[in-house]
Amino acid sequence: MSAAGTVARMDGAEDAQRLATEARDRVRFEEDALALADQVYRVARHLANSREDAEELVQETYARAFRSWRSFTPGTNLRAWLLRILTNLNIDRGRRQQRAPQMQPLEANDYYLYDRLAEDGDGPSDEERVVERLSQDDIVTALAEVPHDFRDVVVLVDIGDFSYADAAQILDIPVGTVMSRLHRGRRILKGALAESALEEAEA
């Protein structure tokens, strides 16, 4: 056998080895990504305007993630990596057609919501239980009323439990912008909650 033949056979063996390693890495990547699907969906559900949009968005995200898994650096934050794909897709989809915002959302002071809920006579007034005057629907509806730029940050930090730094990376904005949007977004959310609480009190 010629020397060249031996080298070719060794190359073949190395290729097979490399392919096997790659296949194993890819399977692991896919399994790790799927294990995070619940958490990704929970964030997507409130970034998107509806359940249907959220489901589509998560599917597109996973389709893209599985295709471009090589660009993920093992050992870094996979959940943040998936959410970065997802927020980019969400923005690309022209989600800007937000449900008719007829009014500028009320941006109350930070204490405003508690003051409104507590001053409203009956029901528990201690601080831990006064939140129970808000229904789950109130929260979901109020969150959907927060304009996207602010909502993205509130959802990532307060629901997705991402740090300011992770949220900044996911949305590709400076940390200072994350902080100011988070602050305003939470105030807008509380303003919307106060409005729905007042409407219910009047009804």
Next chain:
Amino acid sequence: MSFIDPCAHCEEMMQPYLDHVLTDAEMAEAEAHLDECEHCRRRYRFEESLRVYVRQATSEQMPAELRQKLSALRIPLE
């Protein structure tokens, strides 16, 4: 003469306080005020409960069909 309303200042510190991003000095300042101010203390406690409540209200389970659809997107091994 300028007058700084301590409660207004405390209100401004609430979000960074609950996010644990205040400096030690600011943290001490906020806590000193909270120790003696029932008004702000109640509102801080409310804010904490609200955050927990928002998280609970938004923790919707992923539909089972979606999980299956995602698994089906995996790229088959050759």
